[in-house]
Amino acid sequence: MDTPTTTSTTTTPAASVSVSVPASASASASASASASASDEAAARLWEELVSSALLGTDRRPPAGLAGSAAARDLPGALLDAAAVQTVRRRAGLRPGPAAALPEPAPEDPRAPLPEAARLRLDQLLAGRATPSPAGRRGAAPDLAELLPQWLALANRHGYKASPSALPALLDAARARTDLRPQALRLAGPRGLWLARLNPEWRFALRGTGAGGGLPSPKDPEGVRALWDEGLFAERVALLAAVRTEDPAAGLALLASTWSAERAEDRLMFLDSLRTGLSDADEEFLEEALGDRSRNVRATAAELLSALPASALAGRMASRAATCVGLDRTAPEPTIAVEAPHECDAAMQRDGMVATPPAGRGERSWWLGQLVEAAPLASWTARFGGRGPEEIVALPVADDWQGELHAAWCRAAVRQRDPAWSRALLGSPAVPPATGPGTSSLAERAQLLSTLPVEERARWVASFIAAHGLSEAFQLLGVCAVPWAEPLGAAVIDALDIAREAGSYPWSFSGVMGLAERCLAPEAARQLDSLTARPDEAEDRSPGAGDYWSEAFQRLVSTLRLRAAMCAELTPPPHPAADPPAP
Structure with a gap:
């Protein structure tokens, strides 16, 4: 069948030209142009709706709605129009090209x-x-x-x-x-x-190589390739993994590219040396003291001061000895303090910061840094063979005790010295404000972190028994989970005492939250009796009994849920072998 044609004439100054076009092509072009115009109109309408929604219909009423009957409720009309246009835009999407299938997921042998x-x-x-x-x-x-x-x-x-x-x-x-x-x-x-x-x-x-993202530290070629080509976060994770497995190999890996690293990257890499820190790292860290970055120098000095046998620790001990010693003229043994009068270039190279923070005096600031970096073992010889407890008990002249003891606290934490931590903590029964080393609970928590797990739990349990829960929250946070029996029992007894006193439980919400996560699940049996609603006495806060009952019910439910979780995750025991035939 013949295709019908139409004739289109275009007039130019030179002549008239007649062109024959198939009718179907003309209709298709017309439909395409119409669709394109419709798309452009829809796009303009959508932009108009979005602008009105952002600016507000009062400031910019939609052009297509302002003169309509819906103008009485422009916000509602705007939302209706936006809903219609959303459906229209989604319905008009064309399917995209099919993407290539991803690689199959790797096997997980666990x-x-x-x-x-x-x-x-x-x-x-x-x-x-x-x-x-x-x-x-x-x-x-x-x-x-x-x-x-x-x-x-x-x-x-x-x-x-x-x-x-x-x-x-x-x-x-x-x-x-x-x-x-x-x-x-x-x-x-x-x-x-x-x-x-x-x-x-x-x-x-x-991030880290969770799930196998990092090569094994025993794969030198893979480690080298990732260290040379990997992203910064991958390199940090790799250095930490290698350092954990083989500290010497980790140090060699870092040293191989140290001079080419950026300052902020050197700082992060240097921090990885805390894992497995030993005297073998001293030479590298001593060179880092000359780094052009102040933060890198300070971190290197901190790590060296944690090595009591390092040359930097010896230099700091010599400087500190000129500032702190026994006053031979006093009627009883007394510590005399003469704070430094300057912070010279050599002291600054060893990590000391010359400018104190606001509110601190220069000399006390320099003294604290010296004492903090000096090896704690050097003070025994300095004070005539006295041990940490005897040294801490000595009076300090001229109101320097607070500054000196605070510096010793920081040194005990940095050097992870449990003997000095015990001396500075003192007895848990002593009120914090009159303790031998520090009255700061945050510093006490840091000192506790250096003690063995069982000793830590006993100390905090005794503290709670003497002072209650109000000041124990920070101390509880450094105790191992689940809490050992003496600590768990002390927390339960203190909560029971608070309930009997008639206060509201939200005063102890932080401790309650810790107890839900940290008490041993077996403690639920001890708490069962506390879940009942007590008789409300006249001198108690209104409704406190109901609140406490609810809080203890939640605590017991959480402990039992934790016990169920442990049971569900515990692998079944291996079946015993069949007994031999008689």
Whole structure:
């Protein structure tokens, strides 16, 4: 069949030209032009709606709606028009070209989670703390606060996350940085594979080698390649991993490119030497004292001062000895202090900062830095063979005791010296304001961190028994989890005393939150009797009994849930071998 044609004539100054065009092509071109015009009109309308929504319909009423019957309710009309346009824009999308299939996910040889533990992880990932009326938390456990413990326990047993849980696990790690190391470890290589497909999960690719992202420290070629070509965060993680496995190899890796690194990168790399720090690092750190970056020099000096046998520690001990010693003229042994009169270039090269912070005197600032960096063992000879407790007990002349003892506290923490920490902590029964070393609870918490775990728990338990819970929150934070029996019992007794006193439990909400995460699950039996609603006496705060009952119910429920979590994650025992036939 012949195709009908139409004739289009175009007139020019020179002549008239007749062109024959198929009717179907003309209609197609006309439809295309119409569609293009419609698209442009729709785009302009959408931009108009967005501008009105941003500026407000009072300031910029939509042009297409201002004169309509809907003008009486412009905000509502704007939303209606936006809804219509949204559907239209989505319906008009053309399918894009098919993308290439991703590489298959790598295998993860670890054991899958037991079914009960898999369901528990889904519950914890979906759990949210629901606020109760009037600020009450209710009696239900806070699932979000239990997730870190669950992840740590699952990783300790060597499990892997189920594929269906990976998206929620990565979302949780994106929202909470405290979860990231454990969450990425549980996600493993498949989690990293999935993170490459979603820009919102790219954080998982910037960090540690969780799930196999880093070469083994025993693979020198892989380590060298990543160190030379990897991203900064990958190199930091690699150096930490190598340093943990082989401190000498980690130091050699850092030294190989040290002079070519940026100052801010050198600072981060140098901080990795805290792991496995030993006298073998002294030569490198001594050279770093001459670095052009002040922060690098200060970190190198701090690390050297943590090595009592280092040359820097010896220099600091000599300087400190000229400032602190026994006053031979006093009727009883007394410590005399003569603070430095200058901070010369050699002292600044060894990490001392010449300019004090606001509110501090120069000489006291310099004295504190000297004493902090001097080896604690040097004071025994300086004070006639006295031990730490005897030295700390000596009176200090001219009101220098606070400055001197505070510097010794910092030195004990830096040098991880438990003997000096015990001396500066003193008896837990002594009020903090009159303690031998410091009245700051933050400094006491740092000193406690240098003590063995069991001794730490006993000291804090005695402190709570003597002073109650109001001042113990920071101290509880440095105790190992779960709390040892004397500490757990002391916390429960102190909470019971607070309840009997008739106060409200939210005065102890911080301790309650710690107890939910840190008490041993077996303590639930001791708390059962405290969940009942007590008779309300006239001299008590109104409703306090109900609040305490609810708080203890939540505590017991949380402890029992933690016990269930442990049971679900514990691998079943291996079946015993069949007894030999008689």
